[in-house]
Amino acid sequence: MISITDLIHHRPPVLCIDEIVECNETDATCAMTVREGAFTDGECLWEPMLLEAVAQTAAVMSGNRLRKIGTKLERGLLVGVRGFAIHREVRVGERVVCHVKVLRRLDQFVLVDGRVTCGDDVVAEGQLKFHEVVGS
Amino acid sequence: MTPQEIHSLVERVLTEEFEIEASRIVPTARLREELGLDSLDGLDLVVALEKEFGCRITEGDVKSIRTVGDVNGMIELRLNEAGSAPA
Numbered sequence A: 001m002i003s004i005t006d007l008i009h010h011r012p013p014v015l016c017i018d019e020i021v022e023c024n025e026t027d028a029t030c031a032m033t034v035r036e037g038a039f040t041d042g043e044c045l046w047e048p049m050l051l052e053a054v055a056q057t058a059a060v061m062s063g064n065r066l067r068k069i070g071t072k073l074e075r076g077l078l079v080g081v082r083g084f085a086i087h088r089e090v091r092v093g094e095r096v097v098c099h100v101k102v103l104r105r106l107d108q109f110v111l112v113d114g115r116v117t118c119g120d121d122v123v124a125e126g127q128l129k130f131h132e133v134v135g136s
Numbered sequence B: 001m002t003p004q005e006i007h008s009l010v011e012r013v014l015t016e017e018f019e020i021e022a023s024r025i026v027p028t029a030r031l032r033e034e035l036g037l038d039s040l041d042g043l044d045l046v047v048a049l050e051k052e053f054g055c056r057i058t059e060g061d062v063k064s065i066r067t068v069g070d071v072n073g074m075i076e077l078r079l080n081e082a083g084s085a086p087a
Helices: A048-068 B003-018 B039-053 B059-063 B068-081
Strands: A019-023 A027-033 A072-086 A095-106 A109-118 A121-135
Touching: A019 A048, A027 A048, A048 A072, A048 A095, A048 A109, A048 A121, A072 B039, A095 A121, A095 B039, A109 B039, A121 B039, B003 B039, B003 B068, B039 B068
Parallel strands: none
Antiparallel strands: A019 A027, A027 A095, A072 A121, A095 A109, A109 A121
């Protein structure tokens, strides 16, 4: 199984996802266990990190897709967020699962539907738009 | 769907999606220079148009679009190809 750091440029402490559950050209699922650190307040994850976790999951999907065609993701820029709602806090020690699904690709832009779940709870969801800068 | 009906729906997409005043949405209006859309807006425009008209828009379509009239014409072409335009 390919590692996350083979596909995306994020590194600790910003790298927050720790497992690729599933990944294909149009869908990806990654998981993250929330650990106490720079992005928690001691009890809960800093909420913007949920958005970051979805973005990293999308980056994994893009990186994997590009790797298969012999290139790589030089940079993936988050250029738009729409209707991203956070429904509840995530506590240190909880494990969340991030799902992304491609709604549309156009040129170097990709629009995804993102969702973060914790058990049966939908923790956060919304649309994200990325600009993929493809390397050689 | 008549050309006027297509224009009205395109106008609705542009006003609702990008908050452009309807009075500025005329066929000769250039999307970038006059209506202020940029490359980041292209994907949102395509998604909104596909949802509104139920047709598929290609990258080639997008690259040929400069004006509102171009959008109207491209939609009319796609609807005709899909056989959804009335005789």
